[in-house]
Every structure is written in structure tokens, then in C-alpha cells.
Amino acid sequence: MGIIVPQLRTVNVTRYVTPLREGGSLPAIAEADDDFLYVLKFRGAGQGPKALIAELIGGEIARVLGFRIPELVFVNLDEAFGRTEPDEEIQDLLKFSVGLNLALHYLSGAITFDPTVTYVETKLASQIVWLDALLTNVDRTPRNTNMLMWHKELWLIDHGAALYFHHSMEKWEEQALRPFVQIKDHVLIRRAADLKEVDKEFKAILTPEQINAIVAIVPDEWLNDRSFETADEQRQVYAKFLNTRIANSDIFVTEAQHARSQLI
Structure with a gap:
């Protein structure tokens, strides 16, 4: 069996839709410039980039082993998003997450x-x-x-x-x-x-x-x-x-x- 080299796409957030749940990490549903919805994991959340590293490595190992995993994508977050968000906690999260983040394709209806x-x-x-x-x-x-x-x-x-x-x-x-x-x-x-x-x-x-x-x-x-x-x-x-x-x-x-x- 040959080596499988992961190929992740990079997308840009166009719309912050809604936080998924309360808690330290506060992931969110967001829309990207490819018109798909994603579950966005923020680099500025509680565990910082290390949670994204674990998500990326763990997810891609699982994919190589044949498990069903939603597509993972790199996500660029522009600093403009933090300026318009009324919720202060989310505003801070967006501000500290400017740059490259990680997201999973949103499985609607799952x-x-x-x-x-x-x-x-x-x-x-x-x-x-x-x-x-x-x-x-x-x-x-x-x-x-x-x-x-x-x-x-x-x-x-x-x-x-x-x-x-x-x-x-x-x-x-x-x-x-x-x-x-x-x-x-x-x-x-x-x-x-x-x-x-x-x-x-x-x-x-x-x-x-x-x-x-x-x-x-x-x-x-x-x-x-x-x-x-x-x-x-x-x-x-x-x-x-x-x-x-x-x-x-x-x-x-x-x-x-x-x-x-x-x-x-």
C-alpha cells in the first residue's frame, strides 16, 4: 500500500453563523467562500493551536485508516469579523483567532x-x-x-x-x-x-x-x-x-x- 499524502483545501470565512455550544472552546458554524458550511475550530480557543494540531493529525490518521471523517479544511479568518460581533466573548475569540484555523465540513442533518x-x-x-x-x-x-x-x-x-x-x-x-x-x-x-x-x-x-x-x-x-x-x-x-x-x-x-x- 502506498503512502497517502493528505491534501487539505484552504477556504476563507465569509459569515459567522452561530456558536455550536457553550464552553471554553466555543466552536461555531461558519460559511466559507466555497458556499459550504463548516464547524470551525478556533486557534484562539482554550487549548490554542494544540487542539487544532490534535484535530488535524487525529482526523487524518483516521481517514488513512478508512474511517468516515468529515472533510478537514484550513480556514482563514480575517480580523474584520471581530469588529462586528456583539458578544464580547465571541469577539475576543475571533480577535485571537485571526489567521489560519481548522474546520470540519458540517454534516447537515446528522x-x-x-x-x-x-x-x-x-x-x-x-x-x-x-x-x-x-x-x-x-x-x-x-x-x-x-x-x-x-x-x-x-x-x-x-x-x-x-x-x-x-x-x-x-x-x-x-x-x-x-x-x-x-x-x-x-x-x-x-x-x-x-x-x-x-x-x-x-x-x-x-x-x-x-x-x-x-x-x-x-x-x-x-x-x-x-x-x-x-x-x-x-x-x-x-x-x-x-x-x-x-x-x-x-x-x-x-x-x-x-x-x-x-x-x-
């Missing part, structure tokens, strides 16, 4: 995945659990599944809480080799019976070259961690973290199997 309503096959459940264990994604729980049903198909959204190692990068080597104990709270952990099979299949896809191709698209302007001298140095840590984690996937697979055994 409904939140409900595990009590929709049956997920064992293989697919195992694939999603493996992905989230790799990414250390703490945000796919029964309380907040971050999955949508759209045209009777399951779509994954919102990987901004993944890769939480990057909030304290000094010990990334140590963190790359840690089991992901929070997998016990995953909404699909009970159904993840095929983790060993999935592990073999997914490791064959996520070669170091493939991971490097995904990480390479992270914009320099988001890579502003002051503990690194250059953006590329920070970018390489993401690649090394993921490649180390994949090479030692038995650590997080064993943890997920153990968590499942405690529940069934």
Missing part, C-alpha cells in the same frame, strides 16, 4: 451516535478503540461519543482532546510508551473483541513514512511551543511520538483488552 440505539459491529468497534488508544483520545465516552450518524453511516468527529502528551512535551518518550488507562471509559470498549487482528492490519498501514506525511501538513504557525527552537523540531516530536507508539502498540492493545475483560 444525529449524535447513541450506543443504545445503533449497533456497532465488533470489527468496527475494535478499530475505533485501537485508534483512540493510539491517539490517547480521552473524549469518546458514553457521555460524549464524538460520533455522528449521517445517512445511516457512522462518522467520527472531534479529535481535539487527543495527543494530550503535547501539553507537557518534556517527557514525550516516556509518555509514548505508556498504556492508555482511560480506554476503560471508551463508549465501544465492550464490543472491541478483535483488537489483535485490527492491530496487525492498522500497523501495516501506519508506516513511519505514512505518519511523517500526515505530520508534515501541520502549519508552521501552529507549532509555537517555546520549548522548541524551530517549528520543524516540534513537528518531528509528533512523528516520533506516534511512530514509537505504533511500534509498541502491544502496550496499549493489552491495556484495552484488560479493560474490556473487566467489563464483560
